[in-house]
Amino acid sequence: MTRLRIDLAYDGGGFYGWATQPHIRTVQGTIEAALHKLLRVPDHDPDEPLRLVVAGRTDTGVHASHQVCHLDIDESTLARAVGHMKVPAVTALEHRLQRLLPTDIAIHRVSVAPDGFDARFSALERTYVYRIADRASEVDPRLRGCVLHIDDTLDLDAMNRAAAMTLGLHDFGSFATPNPGGTTIREVKRAAWTRVPSRPLVPARDDVATHGTGDARDAARVCGDATGGYVTPTLESGLVCFTIVADAFARNMVRSLVNACVAVGIGKRDLDWFAGKMAVPKREGSTGPIAPQGLTLEHVAYPPDDELASRAEAIRAVRTLP
């Protein structure tokens, strides 16, 4: 058996989440079906299950730019990926998957996983970003699939005071649906709201040579470079972004926290309410999850190769405690 690591991205808009479900279009189901097809393994063959194990199970409509999963596969099955290609089997599988999958899934890389690697249990932390266009942002219809439009003005200072309360080890029971037998205790390492500065998409002409463009100068140039011409800003200029990093996330946790912060940011709830929700972890009376399209799983961090196995063992032990 060989364990492969698959790095990938997807637009979640056309999927009912990650996890395979019968008769429903999911990311896992779509990739597993492609694997069965190109490796000529009959579907549901109990002797050759091609099953992906993922770092972050995303909900319906949630995107991923850098998702990670692993696949255990027989050497002889993997070898079928080569066909007439003159490349190693793993490279052949990467190319064929890239070509076979629909355009809303992109395979970044397929590689042989290092010893002890487990996409889910070896992971140290996950980074999610939620993107919002509020009244102070310019709405860009090209981004409507990955940015939530809120027709209100957000108080980022208040939202950051709420976000700061989530830092550290807490029971996020007010903001998450527990799995049966699981806990909602998680460690948040970073949580911050920022308005993306207005920056030029490409460096201004007179900066190309020197390759040093300061943000403050950038901002001043978005509507005019040294010669008075228009400079195109980056797509995300002016958007409000929430970045949250944690060891792991309970179900619905990011979207529920975002919804609670937005309720504070538009003045519908106050910081005392948020503090109460953090102090007494119960779902009743809390805000539910906000719309999925603004959310993207951006990164999964793993420890150095020689710590992969011990990390996986430690996490597996924690998650299976009574």
Add this chain to the structure above:
Amino acid sequence: MTRLRIDLAYDGGGFYGWATQPHIRTVQGTIEAALHKLLRVPDHDPDEPLRLVVAGRTDTGVHASHQVCHLDIDESTLARAVGHMKVPAVTALEHRLQRLLPTDIAIHRVSVAPDGFDARFSALERTYVYRIADRASEVDPRLRGCVLHIDDTLDLDAMNRAAAMTLGLHDFGSFATPNPGGTTIREVKRAAWTRVPSRPLVPARDDVATHGTGDARDAARVCGDATGGYVTPTLESGLVCFTIVADAFARNMVRSLVNACVAVGIGKRDLDWFAGKMAVPKREGSTGPIAPQGLTLEHVAYPPDDELASRAEAIRAVRTLP
């Protein structure tokens, strides 16, 4: 009569271009239908034509982030926008249009146009950007509606040498379809290919206070900030972008130039071929237009208010010469 200036954006993916056509979904047709509905003017009323005049007529599938059009409207018709709102008629029209239109069109602003303003004939220059993900870029499925994926490595130096040949006043007959009775002579003021630097979406933590982030330091931090954590890059990091600015563009001109530059960039054509196409303007033997989804009209520049009318007269004269 009042002339209104309308600043707007749209995702062109769901439209058969800008210009109204019977029984087909176009941007102009969709907005004019909304205007007729909310101002209660019967469709095709010859006494009250609500017709938009646009700065840049975009083709099927082409986007606009900052399009400009104008509308001449009776004061009494405009007044119907107010309804129960306690705001000026122009503000009311802006709000109602924003709410009535589908999410693939965004109205940035509706304002009373200054004297002499003509969205098409007063314009000084138009800026278009074409976005490509090549083999050196990371493919992001969230952006597949506004970025073209090319499974090849682009030689940006060669493409920039081709682009440099387009600068100045030329007959772009090799790269454009002339309108009946029109010319394909245009003045290109800027044309450059750039790979977008990899930059963090939000400033790194220790820079938030000082608010000065250099590009070189940014690039080094995309995969790790001062504390070793992951920093999310901007959506366009690593993409190849073509920026072109001209007084105006002939039909299919930007997409045909992009296709010709890409042919040079992948080695299918050489620079001598491109130089020949610039020297002898004829459509035969030239590359056709590249796919529309990578193209966005990003900006339309107008002169100061006191030069609007004279600019419009001058351009109208040029365009109507025999």
